[in-house]
Amino acid sequence: MAGGARPSHQARPAGDGRYGERVFRPEDRGEGDRIDLGALAYDDTTMARLRELGVGPGWTCLDVGAGTGTVARRLLREAGVAEVLAVDRDVRFLAEHPEPGLSVLEADVTADGFSPGVFRLVHARFVLMHLPSPERMVAALGGLLAPGGVLVVSDAVDLTTDSAPVTPYTTAMRAMWRGLRDSIGTDVSRVSHYPELLRAAGLGSVAAEIHVPPLVPGSAISRFWADTWGRARAAMVATGLVDDARIDEAVRCLDSPQCTGLSPGMLTAWGWRGEAAP
Template sequence: MRAASTAELDVRREVYLAAALDTFSIARLAGLPHLTGTRCLDLGPAGSAVPVWLRDRVGPDGEVVSAPGDPLPPAVLAPGRYRLIRARLLLMRVPRPEALLRRLVAALGPGGTLVVEDWHVWPEEAVLHAPSPRDADLVERFLRLLTRKILPGLGADPTWAVRAHAAARTAGLVTVDTQIHVPVWAAGDPGALLMAVDLVRHRHHFLAAGLGPAELDRLCQLLSEPSSGLVLRGHPLYSTSGPAPPW
């Protein structure tokens, strides 16, 4: 995996993200009424099947606008423009998530729905099974570095998701509902492969944080090879949604 180019790693990351999250995201959206003929905004990493699913639901009279995330052109978030806005793994990556959340709410038309999905990343009690105590300690060390140094150093907030519910209420959504999807990732599953890709993409950051080259190689092996036997509690995905006022 280390020999792959940056572009190849980015494509792999998109594929693994979609495989790990799309089923839950689509099930969440499937419960929303009145999508036919509506305008929707889908924000977040590329590669997801959700925009395709939405286009099928809104039909020829509707529209689905897709964008990777912040910063967004002002016209994309014009006030009152959308019936549905979905943002996945976006708010946890911006410096002021509450401010962006308010912009998203303002871009909803009367009664429109906002759905935001972000991971709550925390390292405690994440290893369900490892080949050895030494491997378990290595994975736990990696997860602590990811949560406390690497993600904050890249501008992400691994704890934002737990504040999203209260922030959505403050931003003006009429009612707010949060569902939490807690997956289990075995070695070779999309979620585990995603972590392996990120180890390679940010290898220099992990080296600077104190992991050695041999330790990084072992982590990639543990996450990528199903025969390793590693099983993790994956990052819980908080899905927070609610409607804008009907006027």
């Protein structure tokens, strides 16, 4: 992508694969560790927001796409919630460490009839961007809220836009977003619309924020992206925007103090069912 026009990943139709099938398969060695690197980068921000929203003792919580369960367990241990139902299409990482108050459900949240109950908190992080209809999912998850409950959704926002400098890092990141869209339908272009989707779902007191962790050599977020590129390498190369050598160069860039790129941010949006925010 060095020089010339920069074709947008939004211009191509989304792929028909699914997260966890072609790439990021839970059975692949080290996938749980990759997820945990993302948790190290983002969990503190997530927990700070949930505490600010008043999540605490007595709350019942649904954690959608719970991964290795780091947020679910911190809700129990730190926020003191009553119970957490952690849901994922593959629960092998969740089932490894049982905990009082933590229930695990293997399910596809996009399936018709998914209705595990009602909850004071419904939380989904890095889930909707991989699904074909975030509008439908926001409405469905909002329907699982008890009166006075809050829906909190977080996803990635791309900061390697056309106005960003062309560097090994930005070139690899653009190729990753294009490759993931082409192969499994990941689309981060819709994430900035989440507040409007929450309002359209009938939720009130809607607000949003963005957190961008710094790219520091050896940091959890830098290691997360290097590992993510490794697992998405074939999809990235298939775009024609990078080859193996350019991906390797971008990995070296991440481990250099000279890297000046911006990591994708995490946009978190929330809205309340039936009652204003406390």
